[in-house]
Amino acid sequence: MSSLFKSELTLSESGFLFDHATGLTYTLNPTGQFIFRQMQKGVEGPEILTRLQEEFEVDETTARKDLDDFVRQLKEFELID
Amino acid sequence: MGINVAVTGMQATDNPAPGIGVIRCLHHPDRWQGEIIGLGYDVYDTGIYDEGLLDHTYLIPYPNQGSEQVYERLMYIHGQRRLDVIIPTLDSELALFQKLEARLKEAGIALYIPSVESVQRRAKANLVQFCKEAEITTPDTIVIREPGQLDQAVKEIGFPMMIKGVFYEAYRCQNIQDVQTHFNKIREKWGLPIIAQQVIKGEEFDVCCLGGEGGELLGAVPIRKIGLTDKGKAWAAITLRNEALLEFSRKILKELRWSGPCEMEIMKEERTDKLFLLEINPRFPAWVYLCAGANQNLPRLVVDLALGKPVKALPPAESGITFVRHATDLLCPLEYIENLTINGELHYRREK
Numbered sequence: 001m002s003s004l005f006k007s008e009l010t011l012s013e014s015g016f017l018f019d020h021a022t023g024l025t026y027t028l029n030p031t032g033q034f035i036f037r038q039m040q041k042g043v044e045g046p047e048i049l050t051r052l053q054e055e056f057e058v059d060e061t062t063a064r065k066d067l068d069d070f071v072r073q074l075k076e077f078e079l080i081d
Numbered sequence: 082m083g084i085n086v087a088v089t090g091m092q093a094t095d096n097p098a099p100g101i102g103v104i105r106c107l108h109h110p111d112r113w114q115g116e117i118i119g120l121g122y123d124v125y126d127t128g129i130y131d132e133g134l135l136d137h138t139y140l141i142p143y144p145n146q147g148s149e150q151v152y153e154r155l156m157y158i159h160g161q162r163r164l165d166v167i168i169p170t171l172d173s174e175l176a177l178f179q180k181l182e183a184r185l186k187e188a189g190i191a192l193y194i195p196s197v198e199s200v201q202r203r204a205k206a207n208l209v210q211f212c213k214e215a216e217i218t219t220p221d222t223i224v225i226r227e228p229g230q231l232d233q234a235v236k237e238i239g240f241p242m243m244i245k246g247v248f249y250e251a252y253r254c255q256n257i258q259d260v261q262t263h264f265n266k267i268r269e270k271w272g273l274p275i276i277a278q279q280v281i282k283g284e285e286f287d288v289c290c291l292g293g294e295g296g297e298l299l300g301a302v303p304i305r306k307i308g309l310t311d312k313g314k315a316w317a318a319i320t321l322r323n324e325a326l327l328e329f330s331r332k333i334l335k336e337l338r339w340s341g342p343c344e345m346e347i348m349k350e351e352r353t354d355k356l357f358l359l360e361i362n363p364r365f366p367a368w369v370y371l372c373a374g375a376n377q378n379l380p381r382l383v384v385d386l387a388l389g390k391p392v393k394a395l396p397p398a399e400s401g402i403t404f405v406r407h408a409t410d411l412l413c414p415l416e417y418i419e420n421l422t423i424n425g426e427l428h429y430r431r432e433k
Contacts, residue, residue, distance in 0.1 A: 023305030024305075
């Protein structure tokens with residue numbers, strides 16, 4: 001199955017993310033963990049936005065900002081293209 | 082009857098030799114059934130005092146004292162202990178063991194070390210040529226055989242650059258003063274040739290490998306070093322699952338027809354993600370115990386290979402296993418020092 005992520009990543013319950021190919025580790029806050037798990041399941045951006053609003057009871061502007069920030073950081077760390 | 086294994090490289094200070102790591106692998110997951118014999122060069126090779134790991138310790142002559150002296154000493158130890166296998170772990174003694182391999186075999190002592198030809202092809206002074214022939218990427222490198230060639234090498238490679246001895250030591254240089262300082266330092270200590278090498282900007286990875294017949298990759302544990310001492314040695318590292326590193330290592334071993342253990346130092350260029358071979362160390366790394374932790378006990382496999390037992394390539398190493406090196410103090414009575422100083426041997430396990 002093809003993945004959105006450039007390498008194999010494992011996220012623990014505590015939010016500790018491990019990249020198996022590089023050995024790098026990251027810490028995700030609850031919002032990041034939620035978005036990451038949605039992306040892992042293959043959920044598309046607009047649906048993640050809706051689910052974020054429901055999960056954290058925030059408005060669309062806040063949810064969009066969180067999603068955009070998270071995706072930007074994933075790109076910065078070269079975890080996605 | 083257990084298999085008796087002797088291991089060299091027992092110095093384990095801040096830049097440890099691999100011997101203790103190899104022995105810890107042999108004792109993993111359960112204690113080794115035969116005797117483990119530590120072969121030290123000096124009374125203060127620290128690892129020889131680790132009585133929890135060793136059954137016996139013997140001092141042997143340094144390789145530069147000549148192969149005949151080393152052979153005679155090994156035959157004495159063999160007569161006392163029956164050495165089934167020796168695992169040499171130091172670069173500086175490899176040529177000697179290659180020279181003695183056939184005679185040791187005849188005496189009933191097995192080794193599993195790479196051939197002279199394989200080792201020569203990957204020598205630092207020959208690595209560029211090998212990589213060119215095998216189409217393996219490696220940083221631009223100039224082998225300086227005369228002091229007059231240094232200026233030209235600096236011009237061609239530019240800064241930053243690495244200055245390396247052919248056996249030991251490597252320094253990153255930012256300017257001509259750095260180059261001259263380190264060039265002179267290495268030249269004084271080890272002589273020429275000296276290697277000038279391009280610096281590849283990126284991340285460094287190491288792979289501990291074991292090559293079987295014809296250079297088949299039997300096991301490989303890729304790691305990322307996550308903590309370095311001031312000498313650049315790892316004191317913490319994590320195992321990886323990285324197919325690109327494994328494929329790169331597999332190709333290199335096959336091209337070299339490498340039968341034995343080695344440590345590959347590989348750089349992944351930040352800009353292109355391309356892998357560059359920096360060096361191949363012709364022995365296990367000091368961090369080899371991590372391999373056992375990642376379910377690839379390569380030293381145990383070496384014993385099987387040395388004894389000619391049939392072996393299979395190991396399943397992939399487990400990723401995410403971490404080691405942290407922790408220095409500890411061993412206490413020993415004066416008689417240990419005395420025995421090694423006077424007799425050159427020490428026996429921890431009581432004779433039956």
